[in-house]
Amino acid sequence: MYDINRAESAVTQQDIKISASKVQVYYGDKHAIKDVDVEILDKTVTAFIGPSGCGKSTFLRCINRMNDTIPIARIEGxxxxxxxxxxxxxxxxxxxxxxxxxxxxxxxxxxxSIYDNVAYGPRIHGLSRNKAELDEIVEKSLRGAALWNEVKDRLHEPGTGLSGGQQQRLCIARAVATAPEVLLMDEPCSALDPIATSQVEELIDQLRENFSVVIVTHSMQQAARVSQKTAFFHLGNLVEYGNTDDIFTNPQDSRTESYISGRIG
Amino acid sequence: MPLSWALLVSLALAVAGYIIGRSRAFASAGTDIRKLHSRPGYHGASVALTTLTPAIVVLMLASVLRMAKVFPPEATGFAGLLALAASVAGLGWGVTRINTDFRARNVVEKIVQGFLIFCSSIAILTTAGIVLSLIFETGHFFQKYSWTEFFFGLNWTPRFQGNSSLGILPLLWGTLYISFIALLVAVPIGMFAAIYMSEYASKRVRGIAKPAIEILAGIPTIVYGLFALITVGPMLRDYFAQPLGLGSSGSSVLTAGLVMGIMLIPFVSSLSDDIINAVPQSMRDGALGLGSTPSETIKQVVLPAALPGVVGAVLLAASRAIGETMIVVLGAGAAARLGLNPFEAMTTITVKIVSQLTGDNDFAAPETLVAFALGLTLFVITLGLNVVALYIVRKYREQYE
Structure with missing residues (x-):
């Protein structure tokens, strides 16, 4: 209980990192995201939940403009x-x-190789001046992704040879190595087994110390476990957004209540 | 009775067999059709196949035996009758087998499977046959001409009076030189075109440009040869070779190499395009998501992932370049020469194979038989390239899957 209180109080002191207002996304004629307003805090884990096709991934991909790679996507707001x-x-x-x-x-x-995977970002952005610095970044990122001990003896083997959970942590290490300010995660555990999932969840909780983390998830338990803030999307609308505890214990909107109690989605 | 008539009649018998088989299956099932092990259509097909297969086997044996001159052409009528008899017997046997428990579906599947195996063995057996005939003739050649002089001789001067030097090295050199220039043209251009098509071009541009490039692949090589002869050759001679004092020949290695390179562009580009498209979108997303520019994504992620396939495509293009004939005849001339000057006429193995085998030939003279030795050498080279290409493709595919 003490921990939760501390997390909550920490949240209230955070600055707003991302602020979206009146965001609309169209895929061709399809209106995929309707009027979304949301404020995402720094050093907080924010979960986007909702049934398939509700637009949560689409909205996530708007934040780093990954939708630019889709020619028919159009974004307003x-x-x-x-x-x-x-x-x-x-x-x-x-x-x-x-x-x-x-x-x-x-x-x-x-x-x-595993090393080159993690070093990819620092290299293209010129974050290191020499090999020693790069080694340091790689080690720090792999430690940050809780993968260092498993791979330190085979850094020069291909990253594709790792297990699914290790691969996903490698991808997290790769993202962390670029020293981002915000980390977007699009259902990062959906291809993982329960053990790998719990490792990644633990990792997400640690990442919160340095980043603002936004995670899209299908699993409500996961949202409840890892996030401080939760946003519920339904049919392209942001239905409800608030502290995770409030959303799961005392939802304001009937659609949210139906979803978290398993009646829709 | 001619064999084609026998074939037609047995086909008609097979159709009849299908109908009889089907109706007998219905009849044997009585009122409850579910008692049949196989559906009536399969019963019909099994009868049709047992009618047709023996006839075809007999007919094929007869044609092979006649080609091998084991029996005289007059026996054809007898063979036709025999085939007919075999198909009638097959029909009778097939019809009597039908009852509710007869596993017609399994029989049909077995026969179809056998047919599929037969088709794939034709391709393999043909290759083996080609190699055997080449080896046979090459053996004759080496009985009449020393193999050391063939493989290490520096001169190629066949004389039909005899006393020729038949060294392969000038031809091999010409082949490799021209192919090298062709690849030097085709690989970068084809690759860059493929990168543009798959990574940058909008859907509309791609829809127009890709077929346009592939039209190049449909041009017969003799037409490329004409282009080399009347346009590229004289142009290179007038604007490059003569001003630079490097020669005055219209046909040159460079002409043939350039034109052959153009011919190979669609080959390289469409294979590379397929390979680059096969790189999963998730790789690109991963790289873009880390803040790579599109060009960094291509250079550092897409191309390394596509590399094994691209190398395979290049090696396949190389084996086509090595086997190309028409462009070389018209573009590079027919002079066998060992030299470095790209503006000089040279020639390749394939051209010499053609020239040794056309005209009045004495098939016992080494000057003619050398063509088979050249052909076998060429075959071994391209086979080696293809094996290496397949090996590379397979090795890396395993690693990245």
């Missing part, structure tokens, strides 16, 4: 990262994505 609109013309999506890291549903290590 404002998403401010530290007060700056990410859809402003002056913003380079490449630089934005260096600040807003992403971990995907399916582990997608590059066909390179």
């Amino acid at each position: 404002k998403i401010l990262l530290d007060g700056e609109d990410v859809y402003d013309r002056r913003v380079d999506p490449v630089q934005l994505r260096a600040k807003v890291g992403m971990v995907f549903q399916k582990p997608n290590p590059f066909p390179k």
